Each structure stands twice: as structure tokens, then as C-alpha cells.
Amino acid sequence: MSSWIQRAACLVLTLMVAIGCSAIRQLRGPQWTARTEPAFEGIAFNDLADRTALRVLVFGDAGRGSDAQRRVGEAMAGQCAALGGCDLALVTGDNVYPTGLRAGAGGPQDPRLFDRFERHYAAFGRRDFWIVAGNHDWYRRGSIEAQIRYSRHSDRWRMPAQDYAVPGLPDWLRIYALDTTTLTAARSIDQLDRARRWLADGSGWRLVFGHHPVLSSGRHADASGRIESAHHALAEGLGAAGVHIYIAGHDHHQEAITSPAFEQWIQGAGARTRGLRRTLRRSPDEESLHAGTRIGFAIFEADRSKLIVRFFAVDRRSKIAESFCRRYSWDGFSDPPTRSGPCV
Numbered sequence: 001m002s003s004w005i006q007r008a009a010c011l012v013l014t015l016m017v018a019i020g021c022s023a024i025r026q027l028r029g030p031q032w033t034a035r036t037e038p039a040f041e042g043i044a045f046n047d048l049a050d051r052t053a054l055r056v057l058v059f060g061d062a063g064r065g066s067d068a069q070r071r072v073g074e075a076m077a078g079q080c081a082a083l084g085g086c087d088l089a090l091v092t093g094d095n096v097y098p099t100g101l102r103a104g105a106g107g108p109q110d111p112r113l114f115d116r117f118e119r120h121y122a123a124f125g126r127r128d129f130w131i132v133a134g135n136h137d138w139y140r141r142g143s144i145e146a147q148i149r150y151s152r153h154s155d156r157w158r159m160p161a162q163d164y165a166v167p168g169l170p171d172w173l174r175i176y177a178l179d180t181t182t183l184t185a186a187r188s189i190d191q192l193d194r195a196r197r198w199l200a201d202g203s204g205w206r207l208v209f210g211h212h213p214v215l216s217s218g219r220h221a222d223a224s225g226r227i228e229s230a231h232h233a234l235a236e237g238l239g240a241a242g243v244h245i246y247i248a249g250h251d252h253h254q255e256a257i258t259s260p261a262f263e264q265w266i267q268g269a270g271a272r273t274r275g276l277r278r279t280l281r282r283s284p285d286e287e288s289l290h291a292g293t294r295i296g297f298a299i300f301e302a303d304r305s306k307l308i309v310r311f312f313a314v315d316r317r318s319k320i321a322e323s324f325c326r327r328y329s330w331d332g333f334s335d336p337p338t339r340s341g342p343c344v
Helices: 002-028 067-083 111-124 143-150 180-184 191-200 228-240
Strands: 053-059 088-091 128-131 173-177 205-209 245-248 254-258 263-267 281-283 286-292 296-303 306-314 320-329 338-342
Touching (some): 053 067, 053 263, 067 111, 067 296, 067 306, 067 320, 128 173, 180 191, 180 228, 191 205, 191 228, 263 296, 286 306
Parallel strands (some): 173 205, 245 263
Antiparallel strands (some): 053 296, 254 263, 254 286, 281 286, 306 320, 320 338
């Protein structure tokens, strides 16, 4: 009996190692050569450069094709319409669960992208949804190229590269998109340098969005509230870039975290939620201001002098409730913004 148990244990261990190696191979994804500039050729996007104010939708971890994704999509469209329309969206990754797209996918009639994206957001018409890759989008070789390619076929989907500066914005708002999966795997580290150089080349609000948070009250964080794989790669780079707000997903909840270096919003509740590990409080000036575990999204409105963000939760009956609001003020661009606290 003992020899049988030993053979069974060896077989289980072998299977675990094989599965683990397969997952690592999938996570590595394609072998990227020297990076070229983001390819905007053939990608239509709205020019908002002359706008004096913008309304931006934020959500993520949504690509499940589920009823919850449908309810959040309908709620976002309804809330944007009630406010007078949203100008663009930022999507924080995990766009196609569970393992991204197959190599060669990403065409105009791709059924997975219709099911995981288009049918839920068709009510927005021709609006730019600027998208980053999440870790699940990397689990199939060729998936990222397929998602980049699909930008040429959709009225909404916009992913011109793994990392890129969002184009067509006013000079008072600069937004950079990061592929944090490659950052946490210690690949494509130079994208932080590209972000820093681009953000520094001008004045205005400086926002970055990616998939992995730096801090979180969610399940992916350690006991100190850090997303350990992302913290070392991101925290110093974002601080050096003078980022005002960093937006992420990955943990499936909504959260606002304040810290001396930059504010952080987690929006990973676009189709699913999970409970919190604990409420983050590392110090009096580094803590979670709000953490909610209902599905939902955020909308922020910005102009030269202020930025106001609101979180919205969606219940099982598709009712929408504002769950959090915070206002940031800026009297010119010579000083850091004032974190003026809750909305009044």
C-alpha cells in the first residue's frame, strides 16, 4: 500500500509541475522583439483636444460574457446618459476570461470579442474604450497581438500597443496605459521610462492606468496591503513620474486609497466581486478611504482646476447607487493638486 501511495504522490506531483510549467509558458506569451511606437494607423479615435472638460468612465475585469457584465454595462450606459454622456472609457484589463484570445483571432467578426465586449457596450456607440491587458489576457500565446489587431475593427475597442499614451486629449490631461503583467514578470521595464518621459513633457493632470494595483484591501494583497509583485515594479516608477492618480483592477472590488505619493483607484468589479482580505491602513496618511464589494464602475469628471471621481455600485436588480465620491482641486499647475476630500 505504501508503494502505491508513493507512486500516486509522484504522479500528482508530476502533473502539478507540468500544469505549473504550462501556465508559466502561457503567461510569458509572445516573444516580443524590439518595441516599435504604438500603431495608431487604421485606428479611428475621437479628437477631444479642444475640450475644456471631460467625463471618463472607468471599469475593469469585465470580460466574462456574464449576466453581471450585462448589468454593469447597462448601468454604465444609463449613468453616463443621465450625466450628459461619457467622452471615453479606461478599461483596466482581464478583457477576455479565462485565457485571452487564440492566435489569429481579433478579426471583425470575432465571436469571443462580441460575447465578452461588444454586446455589453453597444449602447455607447462610437466611444473610445482605451484598454490595457490583464494577466488573464496573457494566458494564451498570440492573445495580445489579437487584441491589438482588433482595435482596427471596432467602434469602441482601442488597444494600439501593450503600453501607450492615450491620444486626442486636451493639454491639461495626460493619461498613460501600462501593461503591468509584463512589468511584474520583470519584462518591458522600460515602459515606466516611456511613461515618465511622456508625462513630464507637459503640464496638467497626470494619470496612469494598468491592471495590477500597488496597494489593496483585496485577496491579492499580502498582510501589509501590498500587491508584492507589482509594488516594487510600480511604486517607485509612478512616484518618479509625478503621477497624481493610478487606476488598476485585478482585485475584484472597488477601492480608493490615499498615499503621500499618489492616489489609487481600484476598479475590478466590472463583472464579478470577491470579499476583502482586510481594510487597508498602513499609516495615517496611507489608507483605504472606501472599499466596496458590489459589482460596479467609476466615473470621473475633470477640467483644468478640479477632478471629481464617483464610484457606483450595481445591485442584483440592476439598481445603481453612488457609493463614494472624492474631489481634487488644482489652482494652476505649479503645485500638486489639493486632495480636498469628500464631495460636497
